[in-house]
Amino acid sequence: MRRTPARRPTIKDIARRAGVSESAVSFALNGRPGVSEATRTRVRRVAEQLGWQPSAAARALSGEGAATVGLVLARPARTLGGESFFLRLVSGVQEVLSAHGLGLLFQVVEDIGAECAVHRRWWAEHRVDGVLVVDPRAADPRPALLDELGLPAVIIGAPDDAGRPLPDHGAISTLWADDTGAMASVVGHLHALGHRRITHIAGLPELAHTRRRMAGLRAEAERRGLPEVRSVTTDYSDTEGAEATRRVLAAPRPPTALVYDNDVMAVAGLAVAAERGVPVPGGLSIVAWDDSVLCRSTHPALTALARDTAAFGRHAAEELVALLAGGPARRVEDVTPQLVVRDSTAPPGS
Amino acid sequence: MRRTPARRPTIKDIARRAGVSESAVSFALNGRPGVSEATRTRVRRVAEQLGWQPSAAARALSGEGAATVGLVLARPARTLGGESFFLRLVSGVQEVLSAHGLGLLFQVVEDIGAECAVHRRWWAEHRVDGVLVVDPRAADPRPALLDELGLPAVIIGAPDDAGRPLPDHGAISTLWADDTGAMASVVGHLHALGHRRITHIAGLPELAHTRRRMAGLRAEAERRGLPEVRSVTTDYSDTEGAEATRRVLAAPRPPTALVYDNDVMAVAGLAVAAERGVPVPGGLSIVAWDDSVLCRSTHPALTALARDTAAFGRHAAEELVALLAGGPARRVEDVTPQLVVRDSTAPPGS
DNA sequence: GCCGACGGCTAATGCGCTTTAGTATGACCC
DNA sequence: GGGTCATACTAAAGCGCATTAGCCGTCGGC
Known part of the structure; x- marks a missing residue:
């Protein structure tokens, strides 16, 4: 027989234990004014005791955003063979995201058409607050789509959309290597x-x-x-x-x-x-x-x-976090990759 | 100036356009009884016209689950170097998940302690309905934790927890290679x-x-x-x-x-x-x-x-989907990896 | 011709949180 | 002592959906 899982505490539970209203709890836990310092610390203690964590769903529903960013990788399975760049990039991305309490919704699809569909769906379902876009290409349909959806994004790998400047009223930053x-x-x-x-x-x-x-x-x-x-x-x-x-x-x-x-x-x-x-x-x-x-x-x-791929990922995530906080779109160039000379290059015919 | 994004339609919009109540819309779109076939198709058409998609947050809040599964990879950044197995695994996982409308929340952390903390947080925040666990180890703390949380899981890579059978009242399946x-x-x-x-x-x-x-x-x-x-x-x-x-x-x-x-x-x-x-x-x-x-x-x-790593990922995802649908925990062995003989093996001293 | 059942729909409630509006209390001032 | 005003709080509404209870008309059975 499957055991019924432990119930997660809600702010209602905290309110009852602390002897205040639910709104007071919300104010206290979110650092909003409207409660005394004494009440605030008391509520905080109770919340900690109960092991309370805000429900992401409820937060998202009441307009706070999903606290999640999306990343979709459009590559045919065939070319995934020895790929290791991407995982290093993502590990850098994560460092920054998790420091900000943001989750990463990740998807692998076959082609860019499917990728656009995923962005549309994520947007419509309120699943993400912003996205990271990789593998930018010439005549890329994604910047325009994301701009239309009003979805903040960081485009990793290109200074612009094939020469044309990005529409600058959108919240789309770009980050690229030299x-x-x-x-x-x-x-x-x-x-x-x-x-x-x-x-x-x-x-x-x-x-x-x-x-x-x-x-x-x-x-x-x-x-x-x-x-x-x-x-x-x-x-x-x-x-x-x-x-x-x-x-x-x-x-x-x-x-x-x-x-x-x-x-x-x-x-x-x-x-x-x-x-x-x-x-x-x-x-x-x-x-x-x-x-x-x-x-x-x-x-x-x-x-x-x-180049330090993880650092590249960190930079990208930082740009996105800034965008989500309401910052302006930026176009930043990462450090130039350095040539590490080893044993596979020498004068010809040597 | 940042443009205000397009508003996402809700079932209220559909209800208005179709001339029925919100509940009728909900019934119609979810295949529940209580509406006539005529109304159902009409509602469906309107929903499609409006490009409606259910809000994941609202769904999750009203008890439907988050429609998301989690996967955390606990590896020090140093050992991520040439890793390609994992991405192939994930690409297989995705195929199955996306076919079921499930998202994948992904996180890379440094060690297994951090991984447990992530599972706890995801559970508390209602972010995931279940998780995939990789790199099972001897004296692994994760099965017990997930069992305690009542979080359905598929453990990829081991038949049991170091010889001890898993607690069988939990919703934890295992999948391993021979x-x-x-x-x-x-x-x-x-x-x-x-x-x-x-x-x-x-x-x-x-x-x-x-x-x-x-x-x-x-x-x-x-x-x-x-x-x-x-x-x-x-x-x-x-x-x-x-x-x-x-x-x-x-x-x-x-x-x-x-x-x-x-x-x-x-x-x-x-x-x-x-x-x-x-x-x-x-x-x-x-x-x-x-x-x-x-x-x-x-x-x-x-x-x-x-071995077909993507297929391995697909199997794991299928097990998890079955678990989420209320199926029993299972212990399944994947196909035995096949030895592909190439040019690096020969009789000694040849 | 009356009752109960059933199909097709609406109204209302709740999920957990944020936020706005509103209330009580006391300090402060002329 | 009546007024203003901040402070500390509560009540209530709303986010988008699922679900439960309930309502109304119709049909079948006796």
Whole structure:
């Protein structure tokens, strides 16, 4: 037989025990004026004794908001394979949210259309007070949707909606990493080593940061007078990363250095090099975007663009908290990822 | 200036537009008897027109439950490094939950004490109807806590609480993989290749599945008469995995085969072998528990114990949904992970 | 032709909290 | 001593929904 669970105490219980009205309890516990200090402390003590916690549902219903923020990840299951960036991001997000008593409602969906539907539903059901948006892309439908719904949001990863400024009457902040600067540092490092043929194995072409990295690469190559530098796009999976590597290395004048847009593809690329008998870094230099334990675990260890992903998540959460408190929308740039040089880059033909 | 967001329609709006009372609307939309078919369809149409969605807060407050389940991951940030198992699990969980209109409240905390506090708070705040529990361990305080709170739960990864049966009046189901059988298949494979000295680089010793794997290894080794088989424990991180590998390989009679409890450590171990000039699989065979893209991406590709992690998550979510619907607590064993033989295992000294 | 049953609906209550309006008490001032 | 005014509190309404009780008309049975 299933035991009936313990009943949760309500402010009514507190009111009875403390000998005051329910409203007095509410005032006392929320730091509102209208009760004496003596009563306030007495009520607080009783509440603590009873182990009272406010009912999130009741709070939300009486107009306080849901004390919850949403985060939906739109990725086909296939590309979730070796993904570790996201969990680190979320762990940073959580640190800040839980410090503010906010819950995180999380959902994984297949595509961006489904993501929009989730936002709509969350909004209609009063489930969230705001959302975090990841993987911004060119012609992204989400900023306009969230603006229409009046749902505060922080867009993680892009300075704007594909060049167009965001509608500034909405409560939408943006936070992004300096991909351009980071890419310049990568090209600088490789060029200094003597590389002139560099290929960038990029991620999904529709994502905003992919475009920024590709543009950054082109600009920096032009500045340095390197004509044989280009990008090819993939879906971030190990499979396409490996395939692209094979294709690129089989070309007539293959590149001497490869820059991968994530760690999973970089590791896959390293395996392709091994399989073809190309020594790394002697015959091919490899750089991974987004450092992770993987880059340190391979042999040779991979030169990588490192950033503190958890801190990135914390920043994003802080922006959202500020927005929820009624603060203005902001556009902030995070620190530039730093190139960590390890053993996978060296002068070509060394 | 911040625009005032669109107002969400309520059943009152529907009632007015449809010319019936609010209760009739509630009956109509929830499939309750008490309204004619004609009225029901009319109300449904109006609701759809208005884009109405029930307020989660109001539903929860009027006793329907929060339509949300919780999941807390207690892991120090340090060990989150290359973690990809969890996200795949969650993506499976989501498929089932969202099909039932359930949200997932997710939290990452540092340790199990904090996790218990989160469960208590969620319960007190009426935030969740049930929870999923991962990483069960020996002398786990969570089953008793959840039982006390009367919070339905599915414990993912262990058949019981360290041998003691769960209190069966609670609504706590368990779901676990057949670690013992899987370990037997690994030992069988290695033994058949001719290995007699096998070391198991295990994960955290306090986790229940680590214990089962260690016990499974001991039992199978005994059965086959292999005295030089043992386990060493780590924290699952690449660092400790690499360290353990170095220590083990430097011993007087080093093992000829290593079994790693996760993919991250297996990759780290592979790098250590490369660094020491030990050829894999010629000089050392490697098996990874939990297949992932990583195992396919390394060179040589790693022999691994594969299971469908998303399906595992789906099963867990299904059990929880059944529990929430009032079903009995169950104890179910998931399919046994299958050994996928790749290029990292071969006869010793080949 | 009367009674009871039943289908189809409305009114009213409650969930736990916040908030507004209102009341009692006492201090203070001319 | 009657007025104003703050202080400390209570009463009551409302958030959006589910649910219970109750109301009215109709139909079937005797």
